[in-house]
Every structure is written in C-alpha cells, then in structure tokens.
Amino acid sequence: MIRLDPNEISFPNPQIYDGHEGIIAFGGDLSMERIWFAYQNGIFPWFNPDEEILWWCPDPRFVLFPSELKVSKSMRKILNNHLFTFTENQNFREVIKNCQQVSRKGQDGTWLSDELMESFIQLHEYGFARSVEVWQNGELVGGFYGLQVGKVFCGESMFAKVSNASKAGFINFVEAHKDQFALIDCQSHTEHLESLGATMISKQEFLKTLYENNERR
Template identity: 80%
Template sequence: MVRLDENEISFPDPEVYDGHDGLIAYGGDLSIERIWFAYQLGIFPWYNPGEEILWWSPDPRFVLVPDEIKVSKSMRKILNRKVFTFSENKNFREVIKNCQQTERKGQSGTWLSDELMNSFIKLHEYGLARSIEVWQDGELVGGFYGLQIGNVFCGESMFTKVSNASKAGFIHFVESNKEQIELIDCQSHTEHLESLGAKMIPKKEFLKILHENNERR
C-alpha cells in the first residue's frame, strides 16, 4: 500500500498494483482535483471519518450495464402508477446530507465525512457530480448521487425514507440515460443493486472501459 504525498496529486497505477482487498493507497487529501483524478483512474476514497484517508480499486468491480437492468413486475407497477416523481440536480446538498445521515446495516456510523461531503458539493458546483431526487407528495423521500465521467456514472451513495424510493429512482435514472451512459460503477457489492442486475466484472475489464471512455472525451 502506497502513502500519498499531500503536495503531489498522484496514485499508483491500479492496473498493475493490487493492494490488499483493493486498498491501494492512503493519505493525501480530499481536494476536488485529487478526487476527480482518482475517479478517472478507477480509484475512490472510502474510510471512517477521523481516520486516515483510504483509496480503493477493488477486483472484481461491481457494475451495472444499463441494458441489463432488471425490473420486477411489482416495481414496474409502482413506476407505472407514478407513486414517485423524479428530478435531477435539484437539491444535491439535501441528497448527500441524507446519504450521510442514513444508518447502514452492519455499520455503527457513516463513512461520509463532512470534508468528503463538502468536496462532492464543490464537484457538483463544477458540473462533475450529479444527484437524482425522488419525491412523494412534495417531500424528498429518496435519492442518490455520483460522479459523471464521460459515459461512465460512478455511483456513490443512496438513501431512502420510504419503501422502494431509492430503487425506483435508480431504475428511472438508468432507463432515462441508456443512450448517454455505457456503464454504472457501483463499486462494491450490495444485494439491493444485484437484484437490479448489477454484477461483478474483472478490474482490468472495468479499467479498460473507463480508459477508452476517457480517450473519447
């Protein structure tokens, strides 16, 4: 595992460096320049607030191909009944704030520190991060956010306050962006996203798609 220099924005090459369980570096900072550079390399930060910043590029990688999304009959009925309405980039701050405050099964706290949250807010202000909001009766009941790198969407975190809200928002987002998004990076496995069609692929395959996408930009 490589220790990063705060004064230099660089990372070990994730194609040739396989850290323990995908952990390839630690340290550095959370400047928007470093975060943006990391995601273009297929690296993301994930750590406990108050501890050293950890940088990951796991193998295999958990992704979803938009054309392969699975929608159950019950979810299709919910979408057809218009139980929820959706918007994009209408309230990024509230979405990321809710993601930070949501309790996760098996976690005693949040991985989303105030510093990291503020960096993503700045990335959103630069047009690099997107939020998807899910509404019910005028109330924000779900949503998620992530970084957009060309035709690859790197999902970060989601939240839900009512049953099926985040799932409906994710399906709506995928089906509305099939022409613009080649791949959705889900980073690490969850049963929630697996039920929607996400799957594991080798890291080399993921990085190849990401690099080809960067070259086309």
C-alpha cells in the first residue's frame, strides 16, 4: 500500500495498481477536495475510528445497473399504497447524521467520523453530494446519501427507523432517475442491495463506466 502525502492530493492509479485486498492507499486527509478527487477516480474512504484513513477501490465492485432493478411484489404494494413520501436534498445534514448514529445489526460503531461527515456536508453545499429523505406522517424515518460523479451515483450510507423505509427510498430514487444514471455504485456487497438487483462487476469494468460517464474528467 502507498502512504499518501497530506499536502498533495493524489492517489495511485486504480487502473494499474491493485494494492492489498482492495486497499490502494492509506493516510492523507479527509478534506472535501481529496474526497471529491477520490470518488472521481473510483476510490472511497472506509476505516475504523481508531485506524488510519484507508482508501479503497475493490475488485470486484458491487453495483446496480438501473435497468436491472428488482422490486418484489411486497415492496411494490408498499410503494403503491403510499406508506412513505420521498424528497431529495431537503435535509442532507439530518440524513447523514442519522446514518452516523442509527445502530445496525452486527456493528458496534460507525465508520462515519465527524470530520468525514462535515466534508460530505460541504460537498452537498457545492452540489456534488445529494440526499434522499423518506417520510412517514411528517417524520424522517429513512434515507440515504451519496455523491454524483457525472452519470454515476456513488451510494454511501443509508438508515431506516421503520421497516422498509430505506429500501422504498432507494427503489423510488432509482426508478425516478433510471434515465439519468448509467450506474449506481454500491461499493461492497450487502444482501439488502443484492435483493434489489445489485451485482458484482470487475474493477476495470466499473472504472471504464465511471470514466466514460464523468463529464468533469
């Protein structure tokens, strides 16, 4: 692995450097500028609070092609019955705060540090990060956030306070933007997202799709 210089925003080229089990670098900082540069190159931070910053570009990569979204009959019924309402970018700070604080089965803590959270909030203020809010009876009961890199949405974290809230929000988001996004980056495997149609592709295929659909490169 390569140690990053905190005074220089750069990463190893993930197209030619594999690193160790998906980790291609460590160190550096969590500035808004470095995070945005990382995501434009298919790299994301993921580490425990007591560890150094770890930067990942795993192979294979877990993604969802919007046209391959799977919606079960039970979820379609929930959506058709309008049990939830959905908004976008209406309360980014509360969404990311809940993603940090809501407890998850099998997890003792959170990888989402205060410093990282503030950088994502800055990215939202610049229009690069977006949130989806799921409401029930006027209460925020679920949601998720991520970064939009051209026509690729890089999902970061989601939360749910009631059953099916985050899943309904994700389905609504994908269906509403199926013509806008070429790919939804889910990063790492979860059964939750696999049930919705997410699948593994090679790192090279992911990076090719990312670069071809990023007008900012």
